[in-house]
Amino acid sequence: MMFVLGLFIRSIFALPQLILSAMRRLDVEVKAIVVATITNVILNFLLIPRWGINGAAFASLVSFIIWSAVIFYYSRKIFAFKFHIGIYRAVLGGLAALVILFLFKEYVLVLIDAVIANIQISIPSGQLLDEIAQELVKLIIFGLFFLLSVFIYFITLLFLKSFGEEEISLLAAGLRKVGVPERYINWCCAFLEVKWLKIS
Numbered sequence: 762m763m764f765v766l767g768l769f770i771r772s773i774f775a776l777p778q779l780i781l782s783a784m785r786r787l788d789v790e791v792k793a794i795v796v797a798t799i800t801n802v803i804l805n806f807l808l809i810p811r812w813g814i815n816g817a818a819f820a821s822l823v824s825f826i827i828w829s830a831v832i833f834y835y836s837r838k839i840f841a842f843k844f845h846i847g848i849y850r851a852v853l854g855g856l857a858a859l860v861i862l863f864l865f866k867e868y869v870l871v872l873i874d875a876v877i878a879n880i881q882i883s884i885p886s887g888q889l890l891d892e893i894a895q896e897l898v899k900l901i902i903f904g905l906f907f908l909l910s911v912f913i914y915f916i917t918l919l920f921l922k923s924f925g926e927e928e929i930s931l932l933a934a935g936l937r938k939v940g941v942p943e944r945y946i947n948w949c950c951a952f953l954e955v956k957w958l959k960i961s
Contacts, residue, residue, distance in 0.1 A: 763818040767825030769855075773848070774829040777836035789835040797828035854917035858910040869906055873899055924953040 781789050801824035808816025836842035877895045918924065929950050936946045 763815070763822045767818075767822035770822075770829050771825040773852075774832045774836075777842045778832050780840065780842070781832070781836065784839070786835070786839065789832070789839070792835075793828045793831035796831055797824040800824050800827050850918065850921040850923040853921060854914045854923065857917040858914040861913050862906070862910055865906070865909075869902060873902055876902070919953070919955050922955055929953050 778790065801820050804820030804823055805817055808820055810816075812819070833842070876898050932953070933946050933950055936949065937943075
């Protein structure tokens with residue numbers, strides 16, 4: 762999870778990195794990579810003997826953060842890069858979904874163990890079928906868990922009024938293109954504009 766968090770942080774700064782690449786500022790990318798790599802090697806050397814894979818994941822997280830910080834610093838310095846307020850809303854929505862995942866993680870694991878323990882196919886070749894059924898159950902439960910987190914993310918974005926005019930107009934144009942009746946398009950647009958919520 763630490764490694765995934767590091768990838769998420771790095772992905773936020775992918776756009777300024779692409780802009781720096783387009784400006785042929787490879788020196789900045791080299792600086793970011795060198796500093797992050799040196800940090801990663803040192804932390805791996807210190808943490809892996811003590812904490813194993815968790816130490817390696819933490820080292821990667823710190824390295825991704827340092828790489829992102831270097832890219833962000835030079836992006837602000839070279840072309841005055843700054844984040845649109847929408848990115849903060851998206852990150853907040855992601856954090857809300859992440860909190861829900863953490864809160865329900867133990868319950869999901871207990872549910873998986875309870876369901877899997879009752880899966881048994883009483884035929885000679887049942888062991889293989891048992892394993893396949895167990896993996897399918899895991900997939901279904903994790904899929905439902907993922908849908909729950911996506912739903913929470915979407916609801917958070919709605920409450921934060923994260924859908925701007927451009928996104929809503931693009932959606933409306935797409936719906937008209939596929940022949941959706943206008944009243945449904947208007948309803949979808951009003952829903953994304955959160956006019957049904959009594960918040961400012």
